[in-house]
Amino acid sequence: MVFEEKKIKSEYIYRGHILNLRKDVVQAVNGEANREIVEHLPAVGMAALKRNGMFLMEHQFRYAIGEVNFEIPAGLMEEGEDPETSCVRELREETGYTPEKVRFMTKCYSSAGFTDETCWIFLCTGLHKGERDLDDDEAIDVLEFPIAEMEQKVLNGEVPDVKTQSAVLFTAALIRRGDLDDQLDEAVLKQFGR
16 A cells, blocks of 8 residues: 655745755654755747658756766746647757657656656657757757667666657657658658668
């Protein structure tokens, strides 16, 4: 049987621009326990797939991990913005592309043991190139890889970013299932047994 912990008391240790840190005391299965929780703004991630099977990826230095991360376009939702609207806005800002079709694929938690950070992942197809509108503190290289190659990179352990792993594997599964037959070139479909 699953035991549901109940909050007894809570205090904020830090309040920031994109996250807050609080310390809760909860009723746990064997008495009281402390929980340190990071409240994080919600985010979106975009699996941006061109008709020719090219999958948009980004190289961006991530200070928290101290290295360049290889990941899908992603960003924080603005206050009052729904996930799909945020998806379209963030994709255009970071890559310059605007999608004709947006399809919700999944919602994921980055690390449910200590943070409520939620990321909605969308598939974006029918891409039209325009101008990027990066934030002043962003330096992002946009790259393109065949979706079949990206799937192999994920399966080979070459992509440590979990939202990217989810986006790539969901996209490949949708292609194999035939859900994207009308949105991809024949040569791409053949790579996935379609």
